Amino acid sequence: MAEFRELTMGDEELYCNYMEEWLDNDEQIVPTVTNIAKYDNFEDLVHKLEDNKSHDQKVDNTTLFLIGEEIIGAANIRHNLNDALKKHGGHIGYGVRKKYRQQGYGTKILKKSLDYLSRIGVQEALITCDDDNEASATVILNNGGEEIESYEHEDGTVTRRFMIEIA
Template sequence: MFEFRKLKREDEAAFLDYYNEWPVPDEMVPSSTNFSRYDHFEQLLEGLNHQESGDDWVKNSTYFYFDNGRIVGAGNIRHYLNDALLETGGHIGYGVRPSARNKGYASAILQHSLQYLETLGVDKALLTCDADNPASASVILKNRGIEAEPFIQADGMKVRRFWIHI
């Protein structure tokens, strides 16, 4: 059974299993799922709820994709874009645990995230990825992404930008 939903207290073991699979936990994608900044799981839940309040930054929601109770990936959905997110970041960030890659989960997370944005009244979503991430670019292109002008960061890193009409 597949589910795309927010974390609950009873998901702690599934989340820790997910978290521990990332080779460099500080590089978890999306960054909203980076557990290393919290002291315990309850703080992560509080942090995710706070992000959804929009008090300190762009309002965003983080959903996890479960396959038979196992977390295989996550999507962070920004409800609107500020200037910085228009350059790099976009509406949706997603990631799939290493052992679950190349199985269609990224596309599923992207599709669910786009459906969520549609409920918010967003009709065109921006997605970005680093130029050296062909796997992410491929997922975006397979899901109706139309490539726009790239953004070059101050450090010279090229960020590819894509629009998807919802």
């Protein structure tokens, strides 16, 4: 049975295998906060992710991983939104390891993330995805997302935006 939880120091080998798969597939690591390249080492990653719950330079956030025998995926859950996150990013950024895609894990991770937001008092969540990411749009719709106005960036790329009632 997979758990949705924070990383611990005991997860280093699982995390290294997870990160290796993202890098081997030459994919952008999602959520980006889980990318080891942003940190000095695994211990620094674990401590900084833990610190983000109470004070981050952008917004308070929590990063949880769906972990069974391996790390399946992760979500960065923002407790509130700034102006930038209202346009692109929203309350939850999530990603699923390539070999676990198309198996319902994205839907499960988003549902568990919405449950977390509900527990901390958020009643409505903004979730976004790139315009060409149909898989993510399907995950959002499967969790009750209602599409609202998209956001067009200066470079012409489009972010689809969805609202989900969670209270």
